[in-house]
Amino acid sequence: MGLLVTNIAWVRTRADTREALQRAALDLFLARGYDATPTAAVARAAGVSEMTLFRHFSSKETLLLHDPYDPQIAQEVAGRPVDERPMRAVVEGIRSAWRAVDPGDAAQLRARLRIVAEATTLRGALERNSEATVAALTDALITRGATASAARVAATAVIAGLSTALLDWARSDRDDLGAALGRALDTLGGG
Structure with missing residues (x-):
């Protein structure tokens, strides 16, 4: 004991x-x-x-970019309806997962991303750090029945789009995280 x-x-x-x-x-x-x-x-x-x-x-780099949300996002994507197209499943899975994030985390996320956007040595860091997220989403989509190729394309496209939107949001003082993510997810989902 x-x-x-x-x-x-x-x-x-x-x-x-x-x-x-x-x-x-x-x-x-x-x-x-x-x-x-x-x-x-x-x-x-x-x-x-x-x-x-x-x-x-x-x-x-990992001190700044550690991302604890991958398992939650992958679980949401895996739980999407099996007849949903891979891109839509990733978009809606992420949208659902982000609803569960503590709003207090947004200020810290903006600060972390602003540092990434401003530090010359961190160019490409977000993309390197996203590899684990893409892998988790790819696995979740394959679990739902998507082909490996379709799963990887959908996961990579959505994460690249979100990274761009999040860096734009971090550089500004406009919007809250929910609004910025919502617009990005709407665009990625074909809206």
Whole structure:
């Protein structure tokens, strides 16, 4: 029993460390700029070693771009009606998944995406980070019966379109996230 309690405490500590690192990174990237902030400074601000930072995040880029929503989005896409075309299934699955996102996350998302849009070393980062999302959506579509090719095309097209829309939204102070996503999804869905 003592080992179980210790392991549960360790998991909480690990989650707390990840959150502290991401919070410190966002604060420092906003204050100093992404390119001017070394990982050692992020680790120091979070109260851990740089080695600990890299145990939690494989790179400086992943500190900023870690996306916890992929499983939820893939589940929504997989649950769409089987007679729905792949593109429509992805669009409506994402629309449904985003309704469940805490509105408080929008301000943090805008800040993270604004950093991506402004940092020259992060050009292409969103696309690289989207590979896991495309793979999760592709698998969800294949589970529904789509061919591998159709699934990959639909998933890639929607994620590329959303990335463009989200970066435009992050660069501006217009709209809330829901309105920007809604317009992008309407366009991607043929509306």
